[in-house]
Amino acid sequence: MGEIADAITPLLDNSPINFHNLFCGNVIERLRALKAIGSLIKISSKLKGETGALFELLSAPATKVLDRWFESEPLKAVLATDSVIGAMLSPYMQGSGYVLLHHVMGEVEGKKNAWGYAEGGMGGVSQAIARAAESYGASLHTDCGVSQILVREGRAVGVRLGDGTEILADVVLSNATPKVTFLDLLEEGTLSENFESHIRSIDYTSPVTKINVALRGLPNFSQHLPNAASGSPSPHHQCTIHLNCESTQLLHDAYLPALSGRYSSRPMLELCLPSSLDPTLAPPGCHVASIFSQYTPYHLEGGWTQEARERYAEVVFDSIEDYCPGFKGLVVGKEVLTPPDLERIFGLTGGNIFHGAMSLDQLYLSRMSYLSPAYSSPVPGLFLCGSGAHPGGGVMGSPG
Template identity: 60%
Template sequence: MAVASIRCRIPKVLWDSPIRRSWSSETLRPQYDAVIIGGGHNGLIAAAYLQMSGVNTAVLEKRHVIGGAAVTEELIPGFKFSRASYVLSLLRPQICKELELKKHGLKIYLRNSSSFTPMLEDGVGGKPPRSLLLGNNMEETQKQIAQFSVKDAQAYAEYEAFINRMATAVDPLLDAVPVDIPSLTSSSLRERIRSLRTVKPLLQTGFKLGKYIPQFYELLTAPISKILNHWFESEPLKATLATDGVIGAMISPQAAGSGYVLLHHVMGELEGIKGAWGYVEGGMGALCQTIASAAADHGASIFTEKPVNSILVDGNGTAQGVVLQDGTEIRSKVVLSNATAHVTFLKLTPECSLSKEFIKEVSSIDYTSPVTKINVAVDRLPNFLAVPSNDGISSSRLIAGTIHLNCEDMAFIKEAYEEACQGIPSTRPLLELCIPSILDPTIAPPGCHVISIFTQYTPYHLQGGKEWDDLERNRYADRVFDCIEQYAPGFKASVIGRDILTPPDLEKVFGLTGGNIFHGAMSLDQLYLTRPLPSYSNYRSPVKGLYLCGSGAHPGGGVMGSAGRNAAHVVIADLKRS
């Protein structure tokens, strides 16, 4: 991890996170009903629901600031970065409602255009290069697509309806525990009857899909390239849409299962608009601030700079609390871990408490990551060659959504992926740029902006045994900046400073095993009944009283909150039965 200050024209101010706050004025007590390891969004959500049900809960965050990967940090004076996750859509609407997050200060800026893909080409007849703008207005979007294919423009509305139908059908599965196979097949009659309720969400999804079940199955299992080739012919449109099928995943558009990754990224909803994405005022850390505020209002205790060293397990194989790195013991009836399964079971849980077979299974979870995140402070907006100046659309509106670079053709994405498979950071990486300061004036000084650059593909292990040192980090970041410069000349001259997070950095700073932003690959063998492992997809673990509540559990990654909410409900039910 490196913060490279290229130059700074901003007056020096106090460096401080906007959410570095002592949520609990009380002293950490030696006993709670529940202890949650990690103050990421899922851990905070679990704390809020537990506390609302009367379960006295403490959240222990190792860093100086809450939020996990959904955090705001002021790394360069005056610039507040959503350092890891950077856009919001997947957060479940019922969580916002039940925790009254707007009452606690949540404010979201909806993006008027969702996607902007400029072309690297010479303009014709004095016109600028073409670009593809996708947004909420279907007529405008179809007009944009028609530049590349009239046929695609006509098909786009039907495609959107198809994707929305698939995403809506999955809703019941997101908000419930997966089918409890062990209880259905081997428990007492009473347990079997009780576990039948876990089948209901699956049936609801089936009923919603109806005659479209075969198409749903194809979307889950097929390469996204196959799906998009069925619908469209123009490469800029296909490549732009394909990014949702590979983002954060070490796969290419031609890989089986990339269709599900796309589906996962269109499941969201903001302000009642399906599939909409937006920026949180104050950055993603402000979202976690509102969740923490809701939890604290109900009585939850939230502590920072409290790294957990190990989980206490008694001789009967039951979790009894945690031990902090300073040796302090905190006892509890249950322990919830917001960390990855790898960290939870292989680093925090005593090895003698787990079977060799379970340890072997946990060790086999795929955490491969292709992601390097670069946060940039600039003194002006990038000036894209492909932004027309006479079509009535302001340049700031055009680039308020996600800017896709090196996305003119799916073949470019495949080539970038294949290089990374050989340990080589992509020569022409897939880039997604977001400039939230266009809509949110609170995160940058006047006239300046923050840019989140989500890049792939970058391997965790470099070819030839090289390490991701400062030289390699900056060499790759320079390559990314060179790419942006091609589309927006003058970009490099606008840069004030940058923060570079390669896969090993994401692991070190945020505890993301392998640098994987989803707490484990979102591949078909690591979803639903097998997330994180077969027989342990219901948030419980082999250690009684120890639960997973993070993105490594169902339904997976993204700032969704379902894992935290679902896990809390499982814990509450178990405590009532005990």
């Protein structure tokens, strides 16, 4: 899988082939399209005898691939979690193989298949981008949402803020989802009905509820990995901790209730303690936990009332307590972010963390739509630079 990931990673950093430009564009546009074809040829040569394996990964369930390579059920299940992260999928379903591959392609500072913590939390990434932009003369407007993308004489010329302020620009880049960008921020009638239909058909189904927790101490997984006498974090505290993942069948069982508007009593959980590596996140002796949980439907039976949020948090904490006795006693505060919360607070349509499902029908030429693939849009001067554009989700800077 590593060889396949190495071969196709350049595909993520290059624009998809624009067939319209290839056949109907000007000389420069045709040359760019030919360059994209050249990249595909290079990828094919790198794959050599692995082309069949790539096709299988793109089309098969993750379990089919993992069963061939591994015998340990807990190991297969932990690896299978990467095949369903952020996706309303079971690892037994077609399409999960690509999601697994997408996560394997990640790297941090040249180290492949690695994930990293940003000092100060994920907001540190945003702050770093903001500082870099300001160093080049950018002006930042915060705490003021965009109410409309301005289009004049058929071209995007700027944005209107919530307070009515208009900011004009030669180019408008949108890091919002395709739905927000094209259906919420553009004036009605700007786009063709055909293009709007494509945008409306994007699948934003999300299984994710994120729970952020403040802890008065370091969790102790005493049954298997008791804390050090010094009280300092151990290696397992500094990694992703997978719970309710002893078998791929458990993951599948957690998925099934979501189809009928419910959640499992044993949700799939990924827990990490970023404060075990970054002391800036919590006072001395205290910690913060980030809990990524699946599968929770956007349209929960009975709705996501405050009581429903509390009940779900209790289910999650009970699961953690099974592995880490005393965890609930460490909790001093929590934030429960269900799919509707992720949509309302962060603008993630449907609560989908990838700005749209990472299914084969929504990748490459079809991300965001084959009518306008990659980053361009039917509106001159308006481009997409978020995860709804090729190559999709993840903190990597490739879209756009």
